[in-house]
Amino acid sequence: MDFSYTEEDEAFRAELSGWLDEHLPAFLAEWNAKHGDEADLDDLDDTTGAGSGGIMAAMERRRAWQRILAAGRWAAITWPAEWGGRDATVTQNVIYSEVMSRYRTPGIYNANGLWQIGPMIIRWGTDEQKQRWVPNILNADEHWCQGFSEPQAGSDLANLRTMAILDGDHYVLNGQKTWCSSAHLARWGLFLVRTDPTSIPEGRKHDGITALIVDLDVPGVTIRPIKDIAGEEMICDVFFEDVHVPVDHRLGGEGEGWLVAMGTLGSERVGTASLAIGMRADLDAMVNLARSVNPQALADPELRARIARAHTDIEYTRLLTYRAMSRILKNQKPWPEVPMAKLQWSHLAQTLAELAVDLLGPSGMLAKGGPDAVDGGAWNRLYVFQRYTSIGAGTTEVQKNIIADRAIKLPRK
Numbered sequence: 364m365d366f367s368y369t370e371e372d373e374a375f376r377a378e379l380s381g382w383l384d385e386h387l388p389a390f391l392a393e394w395n396a397k398h399g400d401e402a403d404l405d406d407l408d409d410t411t412g413a414g415s416g417g418i419m420a421a422m423e424r425r426r427a428w429q430r431i432l433a434a435g436r437w438a439a440i441t442w443p444a445e446w447g448g449r450d451a452t453v454t455q456n457v458i459y460s461e462v463m464s465r466y467r468t469p470g471i472y473n474a475n476g477l478w479q480i481g482p483m484i485i486r487w488g489t490d491e492q493k494q495r496w497v498p499n500i501l502n503a504d505e506h507w508c509q510g511f512s513e514p515q516a517g518s519d520l521a522n523l524r525t526m527a528i529l530d531g532d533h534y535v536l537n538g539q540k541t542w543c544s545s546a547h548l549a550r551w552g553l554f555l556v557r558t559d560p561t562s563i564p565e566g567r568k569h570d571g572i573t574a575l576i577v578d579l580d581v582p583g584v585t586i587r588p589i590k591d592i593a594g595e596e597m598i599c600d601v602f603f604e605d606v607h608v609p610v611d612h613r614l615g616g617e618g619e620g621w622l623v624a625m626g627t628l629g630s631e632r633v634g635t636a637s638l639a640i641g642m643r644a645d646l647d648a649m650v651n652l653a654r655s656v657n658p659q660a661l662a663d664p665e666l667r668a669r670i671a672r673a674h675t676d677i678e679y680t681r682l683l684t685y686r687a688m689s690r691i692l693k694n695q696k697p698w699p700e701v702p703m704a705k706l707q708w709s710h711l712a713q714t715l716a717e718l719a720v721d722l723l724g725p726s727g728m729l730a731k732g733g734p735d736a737v738d739g740g741a742w743n744r745l746y747v748f749q750r751y752t753s754i755g756a757g758t759t760e761v762q763k764n765i766i767a768d769r770a771i772k773l774p775r776k
């Protein structure tokens with residue numbers, strides 16, 4: 364099997380590396396000169412937009428960095444060129460993840476916007492909707508959240524019950540969404556709502572769902588942050604009480620919400636397949652840090668074996684990711700590679716976070732706020748926060764069901 368990259372792909376890698384050499388140190392120097400380095404904390408977690416420590420400072424730094432990326436057409440490389448992207452191939456997207464993690468760039472401001480909602484508006488939106496919203500997502504002018512889950516609709520998303528009833532030129536929205544990442548920072552949200560109240564009682568729960576873009580600044584919207592296991596407030600409940608949403612804020616047709624959502628989650632899952640790519644850089648970073656703060660750990664045979672095991676797992680996951688990508692390139696269904704890569708990512712994220720705390724010894728236990736906390740307590744935060752990786756983007760049990768059902772085709776009872 365040939366794992367080498369084509370000349371074109373290598374040229375893409377060189378162009379990105381050259382661009383980062385030119386822009387990243389200058390950006391960091393300028394930002395740190397103005398703001399200090401308190402926002403460095405978010406570098407360990409690029410997946411939820413959560414960040415850590417001084418969250419608002421971290422988010423502002425992400426916003427500034429995303430703007431620089433957008434100006435260089437490096438913020439949304441898979442988007443079409445006419446919308447500021449590069450029409451990048453799946454392979455180039457993997458290279459992008461590899462290079463960005465090697466340079467340990469700041470996170471982007473609005474992962475939901477760039478990875479899921481922007482592509483969906485480009486795919487489903489009217490010309491007017493695209494002109495209105497797509498540039499703002501790219502330039503980080505407006506933050507977006509994605510509101511699918513509800514208290515009784517998570518893994519079983521089609522059970523969602525937030526109701527939108529058509530009344531002339533607008534929908535009237537009532538109900539509750541939950542677990543909306545960064546909704547309290549968002550101006551806009553892409554929400555899945557039920558426009559046909561008869562569909563659940565009639566046993567057609569996937570029908571009658573519609574995707575609506577909601578302005579979160581209008582009357583009737585209440586957003587309540589939920590304190591997470593790390594003590595941060597980056598996920599929210601969102602309540603709607605008689606909220607008026609203009610019909611021209613509907614994405615796709617009425618009742619087409621499930622189709623729109625599956626596209627969105629499809630992008631999320633393809634993205635998830637490549638998440639583990641950055642983990643090599645995390646492992647290197649924690650070993651380097653241990654050399655300075657807890658060097659005796661690196662002589663411990665048990666810890667050395669865990670490092671070797673993590674290294675092997677990361678390599679195996681990289682190859683699994685390549686296999687998923689190659690199936691996608693050939694227009695084949697990426698089963699079971701994508702759900703397996705998701706499972707591997709959860710497993711590795713948690714394994715690495717535990718390894719980091721053990722490698723760093725007493726320093727690894729110090730949480731943010733303390734003057735002696737290593738990297739501002741970011742590794743300690745990661746230790747508790749990474750539990751979410753077996754829930755977000757599809758729970759572990761549901762991924763295993765998908766593998767059993769669609770890949771291994773285990774017999775049903």
Ligand SMILES: Cc1cc2nc3c(=O)[nH]c(=O)nc-3n(C[C@H](O)[C@H](O)[C@H](O)COP(=O)(O)OP(=O)(O)OC[C@H]3O[C@@H](n4cnc5c(N)ncnc54)[C@H](O)[C@@H]3O)c2cc1C
Nearest residue numbers: 509510511512516517518542543544751754755758760761
């Ligand atoms: C940090 C974080 C950020 C998130 N951000 C967003 C966001 O921005 N927008 C959004 O819409 N949602 C978001 N979510 C929600 C996420 O998508 C849901 O938590 C997820 O889909 C699981 O749904 P649930 O929490 O309702 O759990 P449930 O679906 O109720 O599951 C509970 C448990 O039952 C298990 N289970 C469920 N069904 C089965 C089955 N058929 N077979 C076997 N076991 C099963 C699950 O694996 C789990 O262990 C976020 C979640 C987290 C943790």
